[in-house]
Amino acid sequence: MSSNMSSSIYIIPNRKPLLDLPPPNPEIRPFHRSLPHYQPTPLVSLPSFAEELGISHFLLKDESSRLGLPAFKILGASWATAKAVSKRLNIPISSGDAELSLIERLGEAATTAGLTLYAATDGNHGRAVARMAGYLGIKAKIYVPLMVDQETIAKIESEGKHIEVIVWQGDYDQTVVSTKMAVTTHHDGKGLLISDMALDVEEETPKWVVDGYQTMFEEIDEQITAITEKRITHVLTPLGVGSLCSAACAHFGRSDGTGMVEIVTVEPVAAACFMSSVDAGKMVSVETGYTICTGMCCGTVSVTAWPVLKDCVSMAVAVEDTQVEQAMLDLRDLGVSAGPCGAATTAGARLLPTLGPNAVIVVLSTEGQRHYEMVDPKSKYVT
Numbered sequence: 001m002s003s004n005m006s007s008s009i010y011i012i013p014n015r016k017p018l019l020d021l022p023p024p025n026p027e028i029r030p031f032h033r034s035l036p037h038y039q040p041t042p043l044v045s046l047p048s049f050a051e052e053l054g055i056s057h058f059l060l061k062d063e064s065s066r067l068g069l070p071a072f073k074i075l076g077a078s079w080a081t082a083k084a085v086s087k088r089l090n091i092p093i094s095s096g097d098a099e100l101s102l103i104e105r106l107g108e109a110a111t112t113a114g115l116t117l118y119a120a121t122d123g124n125h126g127r128a129v130a131r132m133a134g135y136l137g138i139k140a141k142i143y144v145p146l147m148v149d150q151e152t153i154a155k156i157e158s159e160g161k162h163i164e165v166i167v168w169q170g171d172y173d174q175t176v177v178s179t180k181m182a183v184t185t186h187h188d189g190k191g192l193l194i195s196d197m198a199l200d201v202e203e204e205t206p207k208w209v210v211d212g213y214q215t216m217f218e219e220i221d222e223q224i225t226a227i228t229e230k231r232i233t234h235v236l237t238p239l240g241v242g243s244l245c246s247a248a249c250a251h252f253g254r255s256d257g258t259g260m261v262e263i264v265t266v267e268p269v270a271a272a273c274f275m276s277s278v279d280a281g282k283m284v285s286v287e288t289g290y291t292i293c294t295g296m297c298c299g300t301v302s303v304t305a306w307p308v309l310k311d312c313v314s315m316a317v318a319v320e321d322t323q324v325e326q327a328m329l330d331l332r333d334l335g336v337s338a339g340p341c342g343a344a345t346t347a348g349a350r351l352l353p354t355l356g357p358n359a360v361i362v363v364l365s366t367e368g369q370r371h372y373e374m375v376d377p378k379s380k381y382v383t
């Protein structure tokens with residue numbers, strides 16, 4: 001791999017096609033359809049951005065309202081929760097003649113068994129797990145790092161009385177480890193960890209989280225035909241621990257086959273763990289600084305995502321908060337609700353080398369507008 005142009009972009013040569021992927025799971029889309037508020041999120045064409053970048057189409061997948069929450073994360077959290085409860089209590093996912101829905105069947109059994117869901121989060125994943133606990137009628141303990149603001153905590157708590165939020169005195173990586181320990185050590189065996197970040201390759205819920213994201217990409221395939229006959233050339237995905245990106249790789253590696261869709265990651269400069277790993281040629285952790293992209297403020301790539309990402313990603317981009325804020329404001333002027341993680345990919349698109357007039361890029365805008373605080377990047381976040 002080589003550095004290109006500036007320290008904020010890496011062009012990664014030798015992308016390899018992903019050959020050993022299992023086929024997409026046909027149970028996932030019907031499951032999402034069965035949840036309250038399901039509808040495909042919009043794929044919006046933004047010609048002014050296409051013109052600015054000198055490309056054919058700039059398309060934004062707007063996840064500002066997904067299954068009743070303001071971020072995409074519930075796609076993964078919901079499927080992983082269903083799979084985890086189903087496995088723990090030995091309840092089949094599909095049961096053709098059942099009168100009750102899957103959530104109702106899982107909820108009855110989970111309540112009787114007295115299960116509690118656990119999650120580590122910097123916001124969106126935890127709120128999604130809390131929402132799932134509510135649907136199942138069980139408790140959830142949600143661990144957040146010190147950096148998470150009061151408003152985010154309040155939103156998680158707003159999911160109901162069954163939710164306990166625990167503020168961990170450390171960063172996101174430390175919170176992930178502590179939550180895992182909390183489930184495995186001091187406890188009665190009734191805890192179920194719903195993690196979107198694998199610390200070891202045997203962990204199953206992070207893989208189910210990745211599987212759950214497949215719905216977003218299936219929707220894009222269906223929506224693009226109404227916009228253009230041209231094929232997608234680039235997909236820009238925000239990266240925290242890399243689970244969303246690994247789902248993008250799985251989908252576009254699989255559906256394209258020829259390796260023509262370039263996957264581009266966008267991370268905050270303050271937490272560029274994938275770019276640093278690419279630079280090092282192996283997985284490395286970084287010390288995270290402050291960023292308004294809270295959901296992407298992760299110091300380590302998920303161990304199950306790394307092998308996929310290192311072969312499949314074509315470019316890694318790191319963005320400053322000021323660039324993200326500008327993109328957020330520009331999107332707002334066009335009527336698009338994007339929070340910092342949502343706008344990060346648009347900011348990243350502006351840093352790419354010239355792609356040419358045939359490029360069709362899709363940016364994943366993963367959260368809607370929300371409160372954030374700009375902090376001088378030189379003042380390091382102190383735990």
Ligand SMILES: Cc1ncc(COP(=O)(O)O)c(C=O)c1O
Pocket residue numbers: 071072073122124125196238239240241242243244245295296341342366367
């Ligand atoms: C809104 C938002 N966008 C992007 C991400 C990054 O996703 P991943 O951690 O799977 O890389 C997150 C993670 O929490 C998020 O909340």
